Amino acid sequence: MSSAYEELREAAELSAAPRRSPSRPLVRVDLSTSSIAAEADRLWEALEPLAAEHEAELMRVGTLGLSWLEPVVEVERPDLSAAAAGGGAVVYGPVRPEQAAEFLSAALGDNPAEDAAQWLIGARTPTAGVPALADHPFWGPQERRLMRVMGVIDPESIDEAIAEGAYEALDRAVTMDPMAICDLVLAAGVGGRGGGGFPAGQKWKFLLGAPGPTKYLVCNADEGDPGAFVNRVLMESDPHLVIEGMAIAGKATGSDYGFIYIRDEYPLSIARMELALAQARERGVLGENIFGSGFDFDLEITRGAGSYVCGEETGLIASVEGIRGMPKIRPPFPAQKGVFSEPSNVNNTETYANVPLIIQHGDAWYRQFGTESDPGTKMFSISGSLERPGILEVPFGMGMDDLLLGCGGGPPDGHTPKGIQPGGPLGGLLPASDLGLRLERPPFTERGVLLGSGGLILFDERASAVDLTKYFSEFCEDESCGRCTTCHGGSQRLVEVLERIMHGDGREEDLERIGVIDKTLQNANCLHGQFTPYAVRGLVNYFRDELDTHIADKRDPARVAPGLTRYLITDQSDPRLEQAAELCPTSCISRAPLEPGDADESDGDAGEDAAEALGDWQIHAPSCIHCDVCREVAPESIRVEDRFAATLSVI
């Protein structure tokens, strides 16, 4: 340990002491994008004056990953012994802002385990009378290495990060030989976490071997895959881990400057990283002569502007340069000619975040978990039709069913899993029968899909595989940079074919057409175009029955396609039809007043009551937008039918 680091660590521990071993109750409020979406910011405002009354300290933290229970609050009670009920660090949620007073009195009272039972999730540290968080199905199988201090430390305080060991690995790395660092990272086997899986150590060696005094590092935090939010959580909850990883990579590759490219959809990540960078510079862990070693390194943030292809490394580099973020043909690879034509290295945020752990604990420790092809742990963000969506960190090689059905709890309300969408829009589709796949790259590649950057979406029988495929194809079309006709034209044709199928005009030769488009797209210049057909290939390979039903029978089993379904009123006597008509956005549910003569024809009694002199409720099909509002209001009396079914049961 260098004296400079020792000094820094001591000062940080002193400053962080009141929160690491508190003498009065500590209330940790998760303030991350997910929890703020659940109004954690309002909860914080409500708690502020109350905490002062209770003589408790309110503390901002990152996320524990329990997204479905946001806003999550953790209360640590040093005033109670851990043996007392609720005396340890106990996690509660969801705590609504309007419940702040009630919650705080209960959680800070004499018997929190009972009084605050309605919010109780589990105890993060051993607490009598409270089930341990480790026994929670979401938490138990996790191996939290990257997420070790997430949700525990204040992400906006460098002192707390340093007191927990941040920058210790950097202190060691600055005195190491660059090649030795590359070798160690290569031995640990950490692969590109954006989904490529290319060994980071190898990539670094390319840059180390590149000529020239100027070399750049780039951190890819342009996490564009919908449903993936691993990088966001990393930057929001433990920004210093990313900075430290990049600084070590700088030492290993002989680079003294880096760019962190963060997508604009993550304003909180940008703010927290900016703050962390400023603090790091102030403490001298970034800048000149870091820890007296003579190594200089600094970073800047580039804010993206909403472009998916900028996640491709050459597109990212173009975007950093301030031009249109269009991918280029490789070679030259970034290690030869990258940012501003200088040798560069691009890695994913999570890849960099793993590096300090490897330096700190060694490659053998790192390989304790994971598999031969993918050592270590991986953060996954799980969402879709799940009881417990959120973010967690598990060893590579775990079964996907254990993750999605075990931790995630499977689909809610008794729905059955239908398929999985791994790896973002370019990742493809898998049927539910593949839930048993191990979470590492090879089994996924064998099935013709990508594990990708850690987003997994489960969908149930209510979702249409054709509709999802159309969505992914639309996404790829929209985000195509437009440089090669194969990609932008190919994806346009793909969308057209799928759209036609969903409108009931599917033709038998469409399968062949999809095949031609697939083959053509494989010749696109960059991965965006090459991976675009993955989704439709998954549809053809694994959801063939559904596709055939669309094309041959003109039927959508999920009843999602507007062109293949229609809404019917099955029970005229339901009084809720009135509200349904009121709520219908296009006013397509109506009933016309009966002509005086009609009343006699339809029903003998109806004519006698003037108020009842209205005809049957009808849905005007051409203006119906299939929004399902009416069915939410009157589920028993409105039904979705196949438009082209052979036998229509009209009541």
Added chain:
Amino acid sequence: MERFAGLLQQLPREQGEMLRALHLAQEELGWISRDAIRLIARHLRVSEAQVYGPATFYAEFRHSPPPKTLVTWCSGPSCRVVGGDRVRRIFEAEFGCRLGENTPDDELGLWLGQCNGTCEKAPMVWVNGRVVGPLSMVDTVKLARGLKAGDDPIEWPERPIKIAPATFLEAEATYGSEHGLDGSVEGTG
């Protein structure tokens, strides 16, 4: 515009500052106007075309003034599998404009947003940047009509966010009258 021109002067004159300059213009002016493009080009010493290129390439940059109330519709797959596309159709029908457009008076707009990973709120929209979700279709209609009627969009989501999808009647019982929205609809129980 003058304030923007002043702030622009503080940026280094390098092409690498392009995105920063464009973000600055959008923050200061609300959108990227032709005048802003001219100013940026002059400051960064590049042609106007070299500014216009990135300004139109990236989806975040707008080329018309933003509406007073902006509903950004999340197009992500997590929303999609639980009815996100229906949410879009409802807003389009209620606002009378297509996705990516403003109403003629620029009071309301419905724009495309990309998933930011708050997927546990699916299906959702952002109302002036604030997440509102998970939305039932009934919620969506009420939200759209409320915004049309001029409800304060910042104050709108004053209600418990559901953890599990609720039926209409449950939804009504939980926060029917607190909606402050379309009062014409009442649960029948």
